[in-house]
Amino acid sequence: MAYCLQSRYIAAMQPPLSDEQAQAKIVDIAQTFSPNAPVSTRDLFAGRIDQLLKVINAVYQRGQHVIIYGERGVGKTSLANIISPALRSKAIVARQNCNQLTTFPSLWHNVLRQITQCSEHPEIGFTSDTRKMVHTMDSKLGERVTPEDIRHIFSALPKAVLVFDELDRIADEDTKTLMADTIKSLSDHSVDTTVVLVGVADSVDNLIAAHQSVERALVQVHMPRMSVAELYEIVDRGLSGLDMSIDASARTLIADLSQGLPHYTHLLALHSSQRAVLQGKLHVTHDDVIAAMERAVTDAQQSIISSYHQATNSPRANLFPQVLLACALAPTDTLGYFSAADVRNPMRVITGKDYNIPAFAQHLKEFCEMERGPILERTGYPRRYRFRFVNPLMEPYVIMNGVATGLIKDTNAIGGRVAQKELY
Ligand SMILES: Nc1ncnc2c1ncn2[C@@H]1O[C@H](COP(=O)(O)OP(=O)(O)OP(=O)(O)O)[C@@H](O)[C@H]1O
């Protein structure tokens, strides 16, 4: 409440913006809220204290390595970005993104190309002068690269932290095995190098399947969806750096619509604060967020829009849009799964009617089939199936679309779901 009163007070005190001031502010806002780029500076990085501590502590324990894993878009790369500047004064830091074509030699050539070493050579002739030569460490590698080659190179170097992002994109199984062997070898020989692996996965097993021997050497850092408090922090940090403020209800709506995914917090904060400035205000209201949400729905990635249409399209009037929306509002476990029974209550909120599970079981089944995407995936056994969205970024879109098209009349219905999620 104090927050709300204070922000209203600030808003009332502000003189209207001139055109130049508004233009400059619009640019500042675009630099502050970046829905599509990981955070790279500490001042814009919100929350994640536990995860940060885990990573930093592991980096300073010899023989320990780190694996950061979680759903797509929860902030894994941002966490890895944030630790790098703090470490740079104390260690060699190299970062490498993996992709489908990554092989073990290509990965290490790319990492070692980022590390330089200086050597001194005597000048030719009768002189005591020496010549300094700088070379990149990949010159130490041949075409064939083994885990032992890597261990030897890093044993001779000062402390190093090596971040491998998008690990899940490596298609070559041999590369995964060799990476696991390298970590094991660095760990067993107590080399002062920390490997930080980052990837999309439900569990560490998914990322290093069949390489259990390495599990003991890895500190596992699970990135869950962000809590409401962390999402608030993103909004507050951003707006305070911009000398702007926001109504408490508008901030709550941004957090509720984001469903724990910071991408949407940035997106809604970006559009709502720019809208406020365009109207000559430095204060964001509930209406600004609703307008930002409508914009987010129309401007969503084409792949998200077409997946939604593919999933809900039908020549006859049916419940596909309502059932999909109820799925997006259903309470989930930590891995994003919900049961058919979890869909009943949101169905009641959306339609005002009581539907039994058989009334929408066929819809759930079809959402898991190719013809409708599949937009959902299913696990478990008949009568005990659990479902979740294949692409987590789809859930907030479905909800925002539901509000924008009037399927949800009361935005408070969304907040209930977030509160329920936090119980897990
Ligand atoms: N701690 C944070 N504070 C503020 N914003 C964040 C934070 N973490 C992530 N974000 C924002 O959320 C969005 C997604 O972040 P990021 O790219 O780091 O996620 P990711 O898990 O690496 O995604 P992907 O699985 O697609 O690689 C970005 O807009 C980023 O700026």
Ligand SMILES: [Mg+2]
């Ligand atoms: Mg990432």
